[in-house]
Amino acid sequence: MTTIVLLKSADKQSAVREVLGSVVGAGETIHFVRVPTVRCLGSLIQETKPMINYDVDYTISCLPDGYDVSELVGFATESDANRICIEITERTLTGKARIDDLTQSILLHETISGDFVVGDHVIILEELEYDA
Structure with missing residues (x-):
């Protein structure tokens, strides 16, 4: 199985650890994808040690500046991803996940x-x- 993990910040170890x-299970492939405003995920990934503790293969990539959500969906299609995990960056006062524009665009994408x-x-x- 293949999973895409979309990260909108480099300080959310909890999101990476949950995924x-x-x-995901042992032997799966994970594509960590960061938005352009996140400079680097190397230290975040290194701190969670996915290769050692979780027995998964992974890549790290970045969406291009001025990206469109279609590019992420295209990447998911090309990699035949079984799931997309999107980091929750905000919650309402009652604790419910706040759906931002990027997340909404992915969830509502027509393809x-x-x-x-x-x-x-x-x-x-x-x-x-x-x-198609």
């Missing part, structure tokens, strides 16, 4: 569909299906 600890799950630190779109 590695309860979403991708799947089951919607809200975790403690990530929103997961799983069982992905792609329309």
Whole structure:
């Protein structure tokens, strides 16, 4: 299985740990994708040690400046991703996950569909299906 983890900040170890600890399994492939405003994920990934503790293969990449959500969906299609995990960066006063514009655009994109799950630190779109 292949998972894309979209990170909007470099200080959210909890989101990465949730994905590695309860979403993906051993032997899976993870593509950590950062938005352009996040300079580097190397230290975040290194602190969670996915290769050692979780037995997964991973890549780190960045969306280009001025990206469109179609580029992320295109990447998911090309890599045949089974799920997209999106870091929750904000919550309402009552503790509910706040859906930002990027997350909404992914969830509502016309060529991708799947089951919607809200975790403690990530929103997961799983069982992905792609329309041509």
